[in-house]
Amino acid sequence: MQHPIDEHTGARIADYRKLRHLTQEALAQRAFLSRSCIAKVEKGLAPATPAVVAAVARVLQVDVAVLNGQPYTSQLRQDHLDRLIAPLSDALDLYDLGPDPDITPRPLAWIEPEVRRLCENTCATEYSGVGERLPGLLGELTTALSLLPAGEERRKAAALLAWCYWTAYEFAYRLGYHLLASIALERMGWTAEQAQDPLLLAVRLGRRSSMLLRRGDNRMALRILDRAHHLVGQHEEPGSVPALAVAGSLHLAAAIAAAQAKDADTVTGRMELARRSADGIGQDVPEVYWAGFGGTNVHHFDVATRVELGRLGEAVQSAKDLRFPAGHPRMRVGRYHIEMARAYTEMGKAEAAQRSLHLARTIAPQQARYHPLVRETIGALVRRRRRATESLSSLAAWVGL
Template sequence: MPRHISEHIGERIAKYRKLRRLTQRELAARAHISYSMLAKVEQGVKPATPAVIAAIARALFVQTVDLTGQPYLAELRQDELDILIQPIREALDLYDLGADPDVLPRTVDELRSEADQLCALIRETRIKDAARALPGLIAEATTAAHTAPSDAAWQVLASTYRTAYDITTKLGYSDLCVVALDRMAWAAERASDPVLAGVRQYLRSIVYLRSGQFDLGRRLVGVGMATLEQADVGRVRDVAVGQLHLGAAMLAARSGDGDTSAEHISLAARISEATGEAVRVHWLSFGPTNVAVHQVATLAEQYKYAEAVQVAEQVRVPDEWPASRAAAHIAEVARAQLWIGRPEASLTSLQRAREIAPQQMRYHPMMRETVTGLVSAHRSTPGTLTGLAHWAGIG
């Protein structure tokens, strides 16, 4: 059954706040956010930024997923996605068992082709299809790498672990996404691939970004940059370096350092002029579009919502850009539109994000919280919003 509309991040914050015997003003002071913002978030009137959620989680000594309510098990069961998680969990535990005598692996080229297909499915937000195929591919790639070790075989295995990270992150399984990154590091080391290792550090920094551990995230970006210095000079390395700059920009923005964030955006923009759109290079979607999208996100993280919306109006997302990235950007814009008092525009943006990436958006905390805010903002709920809330499992 769908969740009741009152079960939103703000209500969970209030629950944990009362357990800690804190007033709203005391929690706001501990989290270094304004009292008025906390009050609006607790009421469900306005959606919290990831930075605010992370700050409140730290102040309450809980994890961010305790506040977001992830994973959303009721909806996962409705979509029959929950039954696909355990096979992934088991596949991630096969890494050190050697070759499976019951598995006859295909060639490395064939395995690489399927690994790329799964990456493409994730970018198309066909999460269920990718999750269904992944455990078998991990088992086969593991056996191939142990049977005939080569840089190429280990690279393919690292790619499967990257896909496991993508799936578990999008579905809200934070524990598994960390395990997947550990496995990716293990395979990248055996592949002697500094770019893979650098990409892994970028992904790892994003995990710490989500949990609000910005200093650790920045250290990981630094390690990633140093690792990439060992890679061959060229477009592939430039793409990875540019993406690390975008990660650093987000970390700086969420920690309140707008100048450093802007500097990293500028550095990434310069790199993107040389690389162009690099949608398939390690599936990072780096390029001028991603730089522009990150500029919008960093402004929103600094509560510069009007400026974020203004910049977003100038962003033109190419048709070939991954649906996963396009939808996440549009959801970011929808949140900013709600904050500046444009609920109708926000609803239109959310509907568009849903159309582009329905599986991903159904499990996206920002989407769900913005819908909650829209419901609170309307005295009489339009049918389109009612349907959106019901679909998201919050009304």
């Protein structure tokens, strides 16, 4: 079932604003936004960006997912993804129940390649394949971990299980099941502790900061990221490629948090630290701790932070020199084109925005289909035109508008 074009995040913001007896001016003041921004978002003429949604959600005392209308159940049913949620939820509850008598775990050497493929599929935003294989692997590794004595094999099993929880977080979060994603993240912390891997714990804190950023809690997100850097410093080789990749990714996450808080000085500082990490590695390392870090990512986030700061012209200029190498994580490339579509829409460049949206759909279709900003951007483009083009109408129908 498709949703009417006027059922969008801005309309839901307006509904909750009226329920809270607030004017647009009052909401804007409390959310530290301009009244014109609130007015355009409520009318659906400007995309409801993550930073705007987080700011007004805090004032309106409502969850971000409610304002975004997530999860998108109609699209989940069409893609047969809705049936994967319950098995995943059940598998996440197994962590403290001990070994399952009906499961005989395979050797870890056999399981490890499957976990690696799961992480690869996650970075490629292939949610169907991830959701189908994940519950079984969670059950098998939970039993394996319960049966193994203390030692290297048990730590290895814990690390593999932690990465499965990481994929569970990504799967649930991207599809709009944020409570389930939070549970997966807690389980990841539990197993990362048993793996005794400070970099794995730091990666987990990086995702935790993303959850806080989604709620608009920039200050706490930065505190979490500082704690993650402390863990990187505990690694036995803090100057190694894995440590530099994780540290660099954390600096980029902090730059985005600072950009959403409109703190340009902190953005500059964090981006410089990320560049130093990239220079220390000397090349892109897309699969080291699945951080996907290197000079390409630093350039990408240079564009992204400029978009968040409202420096759209600078972002477009910087983007002209950005080239993604073959094999770069599709999750990152798709995200870049989504960000550019937003920037072009805010600049009034509808054709460029549509090109970016089509690229996002081509490169990472399931990511684009379930990304709130894609829906908001398409909706804003439709409402700004007297008559939508066939291409734009096709995009709107695809995301369920």
